[in-house]
Amino acid sequence: MTCTDTLASLLEQCPVLRVYLNDLETDLDETVSFAENMKRLPESFFEQRKSDRDAECRQFEAYLRALEKTWNSDALRADTLTILPGHSKSGAKENFQKIQLHRGQTTALVGRTGAGKSRLLEDIEWQAAGDSPTGRTILINGQKRAQRPLGQRLVAQLSQNMNFVLDMHVRDFLRMHAECFHARADAAALAGQVYRTAVSLCGEPFEETTPVTSLSGGQSRALMIADCALISQAPVVLIDEIENAGINRRMALKLLTGRDKIVFIATHDPVLALLADQRLVLSDGGIKDVMQKMSGEEEVLRKAEETDRFLTDLREKIREGQRLTVS
């Protein structure tokens, strides 16, 4: 991308450039380049901006370079996330050497309400370096915060109290999000993929032209998960209490981990907790225990899912006005 490419082709590659161009507050000809547009503008334009043609071109080039750095960047990748111990609210040292999580792994955060889930999340988001209330240090790919690029958002969140607030329909909404990171044509294809994935996750079809604010709870959750897996660039995902959303949980997790995300699930639901590769047990603001999933727990999970299906089935029958009997 340079200032001699036509604006139309730049906008095709990088739709968000529109923000910069609009900000010039003048009509531009998109069939020619930025440099050419500058040549055609009257002196008064530059006088008002206290600049000249060369300065405007240089500034635009610099902006393009800065943008390229954040575009589909590999710098965002997180292969490992390491937690080094801190202490609980009452000051007891956390009893582990280090906890290392790899991409594609799922970790359940379990414990009573107020046990320290939010503190852990904040440590991760900020990449604490022994300087948060917990005293923990978080490393990404073995690196401390100071060594990592600034302003990168690490954690994407999915929680029960999140809503869509924009007045847009599903397709436009997804395209807008995808265009933050992709060329226009790729963004359109990606948006279609997210839509289809969301529908298969919730099993409750909706249209691409449905406004996002009129989706049901299950549909919204499904769309948020598919969007998070396929469009969001954040390498870590925290799923916060979404057990009652009426979505295929196993498939949702597989989707996220399949995209090389490091997934945390804060949950009280036994099925979700058992779907994870390991569990961090939180208590009094500290990590009390790290438990790998045991082979015997697969069997427990199978039974829990059976019970879960039984309950789901009952729920459906009651909704449809059927009579229930013990079979």
Add this chain to the structure above:
Amino acid sequence: MKLVTVAGPPAVGKTSVLLRMNRLLKERGLRTGVVKFDCMQTNDDETFQEAGIRAVRGISAELCPDHFFITNLDEVCAYGRREKLDILFTESAGLCSRCSPYLKGVPAVCVVDQLAGIHAPSKIGPMLKLADIILITRGDIVSQAEREVFFRQVMLVNPRAEIFPVNGLTGQGARAAVDAILRRTDTPDEEPSLRFPMPMAICSYCLGETRIGKDYQVGNVRKMKLGGAT
């Protein structure tokens, strides 16, 4: 003493965020204070004082709040030095979206509200564009997708700034913001100056005129081009 200018549209949560940040600075043993500029009655200074943070308010009343801010800045800084503050925050709302109260060589913080919609960042003007640190409030209740789009919009408008989501209610993110402020090593110019000129406002209405019509308009007057049939 380090001066930090904090600005943002009305009701975005500037005061809650400042409260959170000041508490954290106090924990670190720093003496901080807040001077709050407003055009209407405010009790926010009491909110700060209840939290044990020195606070003064300035009500601009019939004056332009941003002009009021800048004409009082010298005295405000002198107050901060008398109080032997380590950090003095000024808080003001750029009301016309044309102003930005930032000074050259003084850290500038802008607070914006996620709920204002995705087009808000391009409408806020120099207050957002010229800030060094941008804090996004109320992101906790919207979808991740909307957060990311908003974040991206802010970044596109101001690629130089460090951007942090901050939750004014829980304080989540405030630590990162404080860290960013303390990390800055700006040195104010010998003769401080604004990063961006404030809007010129010298027309008859600035002087209290209430009647409408060409006959009553003198000074800095510009007419719109409306087009259409003549």
